[in-house]
Amino acid sequence: DIVLTQSPALAVSLEQRATISCKTSQNVDNYGISYMHWYQQKPGQQPKLLIYEGSNLASGIPARFSGSGSGTDFTLTIDPVEADDIATYYCQQSKDYPWTFGGGTKLELK
Amino acid sequence: EVQLVESGGGLVQPGRSLKLSCVASGFTFSNYGMNWIRQAPGKGLEWVAYISSGSSYIYYAETVKGRFTISRDNAKNTLYLQMTSLRSEDTALYYCARPPNYGGYFDYWGQGVMVTVSS
Numbered sequence: 352d353i354v355l356t357q358s359p360a361l362a363v364s365l366e367q368r369a370t371i372s373c374k375t376s377q378n379v380d381n382y383g384i385s386y387m388h389w390y391q392q393k394p395g396q397q398p399k400l401l402i403y404e405g406s407n408l409a410s411g412i413p414a415r416f417s418g419s420g421s422g423t424d425f426t427l428t429i430d431p432v433e434a435d436d437i438a439t440y441y442c443q444q445s446k447d448y449p450w451t452f453g454g455g456t457k458l459e460l461k
Numbered sequence: 462e463v464q465l466v467e468s469g470g471g472l473v474q475p476g477r478s479l480k481l482s483c484v485a486s487g488f489t490f491s492n493y494g495m496n497w498i499r500q501a502p503g504k505g506l507e508w509v510a511y512i513s514s515g516s517s518y519i520y521y522a523e524t525v526k527g528r529f530t531i532s533r534d535n536a537k538n539t540l541y542l543q544m545t546s547l548r549s550e551d552t553a554l555y556y557c558a559r560p561p562n563y564g565g566y567f568d569y570w571g572q573g574v575m576v577t578v579s580s
Contacts, residue, residue, distance in 0.1 A: 386565060390567075398567070
C-alpha cells in the first residue's frame with residue numbers, strides 16, 4: 352500500500368501563509384498527472400475537496416488555497432490564512448488501490 | 462443539487478452483521494462509481510470500498526476484504542455496504558462518497574452514518 356505521511360499539527364498566525372506537506376512512500380505520478388488530492392474537514396462535518404490531481408482547485412474553493420508538488424512530495428498552501436480555515440487537512444492518493452489517506456494535519460492558531 | 466444520504470447504522474455486537482445504505486439524488490447515479498469511506502472516532506479517514514458504475518469493478522481495503530460487500534441498485538439510486546463479522550475496530554462514521562466520472566478523488570460526500578461495534 353502507498354503510505355502518506357503528514358505532520359500531525361501546524362500552528363499558524365492569521366493572515367500568514369500555511370504550508371502543509373504530504374510525503375508518499377511511492378511515486379503517485381503517472382502520465383504527467385499527480386494522483387494527489389487534498390481535503391478540509393471541520394469538526395462535525397464531512398470532508399470537503401479542495402485540490403485534485405496535485406494542483407487543480409476544486410469548484411467553489413477560494414484561490415487562497417493552492418496545491419503543488421510531484422512524485423512523492425506534495426504541499427497544500429493556504430495564503431493568507433483566515434479564521435475559517437482552522438480545520439484538519441488530509442491528503443489522499445489514487446495512483447493505486449487501495450486508495451489511501453494521510454493521517455491529517457490539524458491547523459491551529461498560533 | 463447532489464445529495465447522498467446514508468442510513469442503517471447503529472449499535473451492533475461483535476461478530477454480527479449490518480447493512481448500510483446510501484440514497485443518491487441530484488445526478489445520474491448509474492453513470493458514476495461510488496465509494497465507502499470511514500472515520501473512527503477522533504481518527505483519520507480510511508477508504509473502505511469502491512464499486513464502478515455498472516458493478517463490474519469492485520475494490521476493497523485489506524482491513525475489510527472478505528467481510529464487507531459493496532453493491533448498488535441503479536434502479537433505486539442506492540449504494541449498499543453489507544458488513545459481516547463486525548469487530549470493535551470497525552466502529553466508525555461511514556461516509557458514502559462520489560468521485561467525478563474519471564477521477565480517484567471525492568467531490569461529494571454524505572453526512573455519514575455511525576456504526577458502533579460493542580458488546
